[in-house]
């Protein structure tokens with residue numbers, strides 16, 4: 001028995017997560033799901049988007065399947081997702097970008113950088129401290145190098161020509177790569193963003209700091225059909241959360257048009273994480289066959305609904 | 321008589337700037353050019369890449385035509401370009417992206433944000449302060465709104481869902497847009513990066529903070545054939561510097577293969593700045609006709625050399 005916490009969240013999270021969950025249940029009947037409510041909907045109802053108790057619930061699961069949350073319009077509010085990443089110390093945000101001629105994994109540091117939370121306002125300016133710590137850099141470098149070792153090579157995205165805080169990051173990553181025997185290059189994040197778009201075949205594993213990874217992965221989504229396709233894992237030493245890279249997309253929510261591929265692929269990453277790469281492969285291949293058969297949601301130019309796409313994957317999983 | 325300072329700099333700066341300069345000289349025989357040496361070459365020769373005297377020289381010109389500089393491999397070194405932007409208070413970095421179905425201008429704040437220079441290292445971490453000031457935001461917002469008023473609309477690129485420092489930036493930009501009667505939207509920088517790639521027609525003027533503008537403009541270069549095509553202006557209240565967005569590209573330097581379009585277009589922006597939009601249009605149209613005739617450098621799939629491309633534009637300018 002494996003306990004998986006399920007957070008639908010808001011907007012299209014409520015549509016894509018049930019699809020992904022059904023597929024998980026089909027390949028792994030031994031998973032015991034339990035629902036956890038966080039996000040805007042809960043905030044509207046109770047004045048609170050996520051409590052310490054919620055975090056404890058999430059922490060009790062072997063893995064978390066997460067949808068997306070809308071940010072409440074409250075200036076004092078801190079993003080639920082940031083709160084969870086922080087509380088569960090999910091330091092590696094892993095974002096595979098796969099498609100025609102593209103097989104890249106972005107490993108984004110997920111706890112510090114510009115997301116330090118160290119901020120203040122003065123009468124005439126507002127400041128945020130970008131923090132690059134030795135420990136934070138070492139553990140993300142180690143994660144990325146372990147991954148790169150089983151793949152091809154590593155690129156360290158940085159802006160060390162401007163930010164001294166990135167000199168530390170680059171030094172630690174290149175040292176860790178040398179130790180691990182991983183071939184390693186460094187690249188300035190602006191140039192990297194363009195070169196990844198122009199020559200995705202030049203890249204394999206990319207490690208970078210928090211907000212650079214945030215932007216780079218969205219840009220890279222262009223290569224594979226947009227955000228509807230990108231899954232992600234938020235990994236810590238003791239917990240792991242799997243979520244589509246896309247947000248709650250209130251503009252298209254409730255219309256059965258959201259692309260569930262990102263959520264389904266996140267579920268596949270969850271399967272690998274709980275030690276079942278075989279089931280993960282079954283799910284990935286099922287998604288590939290359904291897309292290959294031309295069944296697609298509107299964002300990819302198709303006419304399939306979220307549920308219909310999910311049902312098609314479920315059928316393929318049954319055959320797989 | 322108009323005084324224009326010319327900085328070739330390093331690498332391909334030494335190849336593309338002479339081309340752009342010849343074209344400027346052809347359309348405006350009254351320009352008096354004077355050379356200023358800065359960059360890596362000078363640093364190797366003299367141990368110094370740029371002095372206060374250099375800055376004063378640059379400051380004496382009506383406008384500066386700039387190539388690109390290589391960053392010396394010295395940890396204590398601060399980028400020459402940052403030094404010049406700072407010393408001449410060139411607060412608006414204006415980057416037009418034009419091509420098939422794309423007509424966007426990125427207005428990048430050019431003096432603060434993560435480029436504050438406020439940095440320190442502790443034994444176990446390195447920090448950089450991201451500074452968003454009221455004055456800095458107001459003047460860039462005003463610049464962007466003035467531009468947007470003569471065009472269509474404004475998008476404010478930000479990450480206010482994470483950075484409190486961006487709440488200030490967004491507030492100031494939207495207030496300034498309201499005052500100027502400019503239609504204005506806000507967009508998170510990660511989503512903006514992707515949406516600009518997928519739907520460039522949705523965008524017109526985009527204003528954003530320093531490093532976000534740096535990354536966004538490189539990503540946007542993908543839409544128009546890469547960095548070889550993108551010019552930029554660095555504008556202050558009293559000085560202005562025009563440079564290609566690309567760097568010194570030591571890997572391809574000295575082989576007569578660099579694309580001079582970005583430098584030529586930067587020269588066209590310089591012409592507009594000194595009050596001669598008619599000559600700027602002549603140069604822009606000449607570039608368009610040469611590209612249209614299939615004369616292209618290798619980065620665009622052609623076989624023309626830097627000098628040959630320049631000569632072709634010069635001929636067209638003569639006809640224009």
Ligand SMILES: CC(C)[C@H](C(=O)O)[C@@H](O)C(=O)O
Pocket residue numbers: 079081082214245481482510
């Ligand atoms: C919603 C936001 C706080 C989040 C982030 O910036 O990390 C999102 O963009 C992401 O990429 O997961």
Ligand SMILES: CC(C)[C@H](C(=O)O)[C@@H](O)C(=O)O
Pocket residue numbers: 161162190399401402534565
């Ligand atoms: C060379 C570097 C300091 C510079 C910057 O980051 O501004 C460059 O990338 C640019 O875009 O002009």
